[in-house]
Amino acid sequence: MKNIDRLAIILVGGLFIFSGLIKLNDPVGTQIKLEEYFEVFAQDVRPHTGNENRASHFFEALIPYALFFSVLLSSLEVVLGVMLLSGYRRRQAIGALLAMIVFFTFLTFYSWYFNKVTDCGCFGDAIKLTPKESFIKDVVLLLLIAYLFLRRKQLGSSTAKRGLVITLTAAALSVGLAWYAIAYLPPLDFRPYRVGNHIPSLMKPSAAFQYEYIMEKEGKQYVFQEYPTDTTYTFVDMKLLNPEALPKITDFRAYQGDTDITDSLFQGTCFLVVIHDVNDDERLLQRLSKAKPVIEELINSGVKVSVLSAASPDALEVLLAQAGWHHVVVASIDHTVAKTMVRSNPGYLLLQDGYVRGKWSYRALPASLRYILNQ
Template sequence: MTLFSLFIYVGIAAMLLTFLIARAYKKSISIPDSFLQNFAGCLFIFSGFVKAVDPLGTAYKMEQYFTAFEDTCKGSFLKFLAPVFPWFSQHAISFSVFMIVLEIVLGIMLIIGYQKRLGSWLFFAIMVFFTVLTGFTYLTGYVPTDANFFEFSKWTEYNKNQMRVTDCGCFGDFIKLEPKISFFKDLILMIPALWFIFRWKHCHEIFSPVIRTGITFVSTLALCLFCFSNFVWNEPIIDFRPFKNGVNIKTTLAAEQKAMADVEILAYKIRNKIDKHELEVPAKDFLDSFKNNPNFKASWETLDQIKSEPKIPRTKISDFEILYLDGNPATESFLDETKYNLVIISPKVKYTSVSIKEERLDSIFRMDTILIKMKKKDSIRIERVFAGTEAKTIKRNKYEWNEDYLKILKTSILPLLDSVKDLAMSSAIFGALTEEGIADLKQAAGIDFPCYEADDLLLKTIMRSNPGLLLIQNGQIIQKWHYKQLPDPTELKNKYLNGHGTKIY
């Protein structure tokens, strides 16, 4: 779905609501005001809902914004604000739920006409907030990575690779909008925001004041519970992410890689080294000039390549990469595994660590040459002989793992994996942990199967639960479980392992 088609559907819904309200209340409403109320309300309800099914996704997006704002403030006249953003990052999920519930409830308030003046100002405030976010996202495309946002003299031509946040997250993972489109979308929505400020008295009201209050109160409570259910107690009820159940990571990854390899260079953007004049030259002309004109290379520098769009859009699956603990690639062997594989996914493990020094005795050996007398010919043998011990001081990290996390592994996940070990193999993928840390965690939790490491952002995209359980076979995702919604062994065997998995001994 595109933004244009979404606006069409929202517009149709708004017209239908306006027609019904006009029929019910005869001539007591203003059609233009009522239509804008319903349009803005429906859009906010839909936009909030697709984020409410995955509040953690919005929280992760807000963390990216807070980090970008912190970096921007540190290098500018706003540096006194920089310490605020790490605190916001720590409470990103609370901020996410608050904004999602506010957005949907505000949409409901607009449609029913509850607290018209308050609703108008809230709509204006939230649109200013969204416009700042999307505007910052878009405008950082003009800011070189080594420059601060407020160093306007260093701004260059727009380059999407320079953006501090790649997309706004306005519609969660349902629709990924280009930052420019998202920014101008919010500028357009500022029109009804300003309209409501001056025309709030002309907005319609439906139902009685008591019913409007009840609808708003009940909606707020229900939406809070709905948001919590999609990350505290379960995985998102609707999965808009690329790693949804049924997706084959192996085939999708191969298709996306092929599509990227088939991308053609259409033109080159070049700049004259002397007068700084920039041109966009077709690829054929550029290559001909580069080959046949000796002065071309000396006079012009290449700024960018203009490429065709890949036939298959690139998703986060293209970033799928897991590593063995020694750093070697493990992606291919992991995806090629034909047995059922129950995988613990853990983007981030809570722990504390301190560096300690330990005294250890190190054995010392010397090499001795022994002459062996023989009747015909003497021979020489070199032997390794123990020569004593030497005290050595070594540094290592001492880890204290989160007790709740270990309890989840020891009492819920690992016993389940052990109960089906004859039907499915087990493994684990951890993010943001070193080889030393994973080895220590394996010992602390009693994990005796292969473990891998991966980027924590990738794992957050695959699984919202931390830890969570993934069932995969031959690269295809069969099912994902929140650690609070794990199946019992019988259900796992009969429903997901089909009762006849490849036996492993």
């Protein structure tokens, strides 16, 4: 039994630490997922009449605090995993882990059964799981933690100061990692817009699609690798056999008015300024004003500067004029795409012939980009 206990402890503790660290690497990504859940719940608990009720108001009220819950839950995953592995207050940690996995299992079941949130974000952008895969993963974890809960008295638990120091250190490092990722972008970028990637290539299939066709004839179903020429078969369904061939970027389009200018962004050197929203316009104005010398240097060097945002172009024009920005292109993109490209508001990307050569938050933008342009 001791070997089984150790294995269960290592699996559960290690997986929770890994899951928490992946989310803390990109807490804004987890924030977006939580906002999606809150919006779905608010919509689903609303009466069919469309009138508001207390439950829907409750979930809507949580949306502004999604980033706080992102950091809290992710840090808690790491801390509880460390407590389980180190033995510090292990019984309490197992109880908290059981409550957490019951909650997560409900979320993934809800996503899978009702097809509401197609990606739970369990492992951020590092490992993509379907709702069904996420639910199965959580069921396995639930069984393992339930086993540990039943065996909690035999597993041992310590209250030594050394365990407390380890736990507090894990908590501090978790919050520190989250702060760094929010302020200076995720240390590890798993999204398709990371430095070094060629965006136009990722907008195309990586290989020819392969399908299998499910056909029916005389009450029996048959599977074909190629669509049958025999017209006596009736089409039932088709399945993509190589989903990895699908484009990694499917929703990036930039419009200047009604004109699609996406392809022009991949020609020559282009500096993209991505703005998520303009709600806090005073703070955003300060950040844009601070970047004015860099923008002027780029324009004087012949670099195209394009401001991409889902906000109103007219509102952006006013804001940019106040910040002293001139001779820049203002284009519209999807709000989710803006947050996917760069987590900072504003965020900056330097493209050269479609390749991402640099990516910065507003806090980390260099005073000059000449050294990169001259490479």
